[in-house]
Amino acid sequence: MTPISPSRVLVVDDEVAxxxxxxxxxxxxxxxxxxxxxxxxxxxxxxxxxxxxxxLDLGLPGxxxxxxxxxxxxxxDAYVLMLTARTEEVDTLIGLSVGADDYxxxxxxxxxxxxxxxxLLRRPRTATTEPVVQQVGRLRLxxxxxxxxxxxxxxxxxxxxxxxxxxxxxQPRRAFDRRALIDAxxxxxxxxxxxxxxxxxxxxxxKLGREVIATVRGVGYRMGRP
Numbered sequence: 273m274t275p276i277s278p279s280r281v282l283v284v285d286d287e288v289a290x291x292x293x294x295x296x297x298x299x300x301x302x303x304x305x306x307x308x309x310x311x312x313x314x315x316x317x318x319x320x321x322x323x324x325x326x327x328l329d330l331g332l333p334g335x336x337x338x339x340x341x342x343x344x345x346x347x348x349d350a351y352v353l354m355l356t357a358r359t360e361e362v363d364t365l366i367g368l369s370v371g372a373d374d375y376x377x378x379x380x381x382x383x384x385x386x387x388x389x390x391x392l393l394r395r396p397r398t399a400t401t402e403p404v405v406q407q408v409g410r411l412r413l414x415x416x417x418x419x420x421x422x423x424x425x426x427x428x429x430x431x432x433x434x435x436x437x438x439x440x441x442x443q444p445r446r447a448f449d450r451r452a453l454i455d456a457x458x459x460x461x462x463x464x465x466x467x468x469x470x471x472x473x474x475x476x477x478x479k480l481g482r483e484v485i486a487t488v489r490g491v492g493y494r495m496g497r498p
Contacts, residue, residue: 326350351373433472450470
């Protein structure tokens, strides 16, 4: 299905044939695609191409995917879908902790990868019926500007981190289980690992303070008392 607008996807993988195959599928699906095969080239392309989604291999030579993602997050809020050939959970969690929004483990179906990119781009945004600005304790969320202020200081968040926080802040007394947060942030059609939520909560706590999100034992998470 062709996207309504030509969303831009940067594919980064040192396996040239694989990157080309993914790029061809995306091109046929209606996306504007650019390829890069190492970390430095990926960062240069991201600055010039301003992608909406970056498909990023974790195991790049030299500047690996984790470091690329870390640097990318200093200037881009593109969705990052990490590719990894390593099945150890620690590698996945390290990648996600620097700002990746989703991951796919190699070997993978290219059709599935393209579908996951579509899910990311169709993710529901949080500024529908809620107030444009939400104040929760010391936190101020501007849903229109996609900005979070902590005691007046702007805190940079990824799109996913912002959406998780805004979902919790919209109903501060509600305890969300992982599935409810997945449905609200990623969309009901998302079929990845629900523990992805835990990683983004941990990242929010690292940036905003542990008290910003409370753990409700046996249920999940709710807004804390920031």
